[in-house]
Amino acid sequence: MRAGHLADGAVAGAVGSTALNAVSYLDMVLRARAASSTPEESARRLAGLAHVDLGPEDRAAHRRSGLGPLLGYGLGLAAGVGFAALTRGRRMPLTLATALLGGGAMTMADGSMTLLGVTDPRQWRRVDWLADLLPHLAYGMAAAATWNRLRPPTSGRRR
Numbered sequence: 001m002r003a004g005h006l007a008d009g010a011v012a013g014a015v016g017s018t019a020l021n022a023v024s025y026l027d028m029v030l031r032a033r034a035a036s037s038t039p040e041e042s043a044r045r046l047a048g049l050a051h052v053d054l055g056p057e058d059r060a061a062h063r064r065s066g067l068g069p070l071l072g073y074g075l076g077l078a079a080g081v082g083f084a085a086l087t088r089g090r091r092m093p094l095t096l097a098t099a100l101l102g103g104g105a106m107t108m109a110d111g112s113m114t115l116l117g118v119t120d121p122r123q124w125r126r127v128d129w130l131a132d133l134l135p136h137l138a139y140g141m142a143a144a145a146t147w148n149r150l151r152p153p154t155s156g157r158r159r
Contacts, residue, residue, distance in 0.1 A: 013080020
């Protein structure tokens with residue numbers, strides 16, 4: 001595995017994260033819904049588990065509001081790097097890559113929030129699952145397209 005492959009995976013993950021956020025913000029506009037509190041709550045619980053003092057509550061709230069989205073970007077980058085390692089730097093069919101990247105990012109995000117006790121997907125309604133699935137599908141599509149764009153075209157001969 002070349003370091004360049006991992007860097008390309010990080011780039012693909014960053015592009016996917018941007019697409020995920022754009023779709024999430026569009027959902028907020030269309031449904032006039034508030035931003036999710038789960039990123040900030042995840043940051044609060046992680047800081048507690050790590051015994052990190054975020055300061056007085058007014059300052060800690062501001063830090064959590066910055067840390068929450070950074071955690072999301074970190075997961076998005078990690079999913080892209082993990083995908084690069086899984087594929088050993090090779091191009092993948094777009095549909096398969098979309099499913100692996102989007103499903104991987106969704107599993108990492110929802111799984112970590114579930115482990116932290118921030119959410120319980122067993123209690124989610126259909127609309128909640130859809131609101132989670134669509135941004136992660138956008139993540140997968142954007143990351144997969146970017147990944148394949150960064151890969152050299154395959155030739156007919158084997159190496």
